[in-house]
Amino acid sequence: MNTAEAVSVLTELNRIYPHTREDMNFLKFENPYQILIMTILSAQTTDVTINGLRDELFSCYPDPPALASADQIEVERIIHPAGFYHTKAKNIIGTAKCLCENFGGEVPQTIAELVTLPGVGRKTANIVTNHAFGNAVGIAVDTHVGRLSQRIGFSDNSDPDKIEQDLMVLFPKEWWGEINYLLISHGRAVCTAKKPACEHCAICHHCRTYQEKHQTQ
Structure with missing residues (x-):
């Protein structure tokens, strides 16, 4: 073709x-941190499921420092409906730690930096750069x-x-x-x-x- x-x-x-532009966001987020974490969690599950656990997750862990110091068992309880919750909890806590340690607590804006985070591949990185920063680089x-x-x-x-x-x-x-x-x-x-x-x-x-x-x- x-x-x-x-x-x-x-x-x-x-x-x-x-x-x-807002309609294109199947995941309902308020900031780059939220869309990053929600996209990691959305692997092999539905957007409806992830949107459903958003409020509890981010009321408990509103920013990277809070999630970085979270108890993994408690995170697993909240994200259990997303499936693969052991791995996903480990990844989002690890990502939060990397954000704090390597990026000043901010979500990086490049594909190359985003894919260094646990659980983040090109698909997730592309979603974040496009929806969080309005930059469709892939x-x-x-x-x-x-x-x-x-x-x-x-x-x-x-x-x-x-x-x-x-x-x-x-x-x-x-x-x-x-x-x-x-x-x-x-x-x-x-x-x-x-x-x-x-x-x-x-x-x-x-x-x-x-x-x-x-x-x-």
């Missing part, structure tokens, strides 16, 4: 899923973005980092901050993992998987 067709796909999705590739990128034909890769690189080459930079929201929205509403509703898909005629399926019928 070339850039012109790829942009036309996003333009159509942008029409279907109108939004403000593209967050979660399961929805990865699935749709392969199905539609944006990428032939399965590795999230390689998919991100393909998307960054394919799309002009002004679209980078929108891609995650638009593909997640379409992945949840229409192009689901188990049963994509191709008959209701407004971009099906641009979709490689749809075209290949109908060529064989």
Whole structure:
């Protein structure tokens, strides 16, 4: 797929899923510290779950110093609904300690610095730089973005980092901050993992998987 067709796909999705910048934040946060911690916790669970435990977590640990000195068992109790709570508690406490020790208690604003924090990979770092600081220097590739990128034909890769690189080459930079929201929205509403509703898909005629399926019928 070339850039012109790829942009036309996003333009159509942008029409279907109108939004403000605030709408693009599936996680409801108030500051960079919160979006960082919530994104670490959101791995392999739903945004609804993480939003549901936000108030208790940040009332107990409102800033990095508070979380850095937290009792891990108590943190595990609060974040238990998120799953993998032993590892996640260890990671967010470790991240808070790193913020205090290495960054003056502030969330760093670069990908290179963010990925030095426990539990933070490129996806999390991209979400933080985009949503907390309004700086889309990359593209967050979660399961929805990865699935749709392969199905539609944006990428032939399965590795999230390689998919991100393909998307960054394919799309002009002004679209980078929108891609995650638009593909997640379409992945949840229409192009689901188990049963994509191709008959209701407004971009099906641009979709490689749809075209290949109908060529064989």
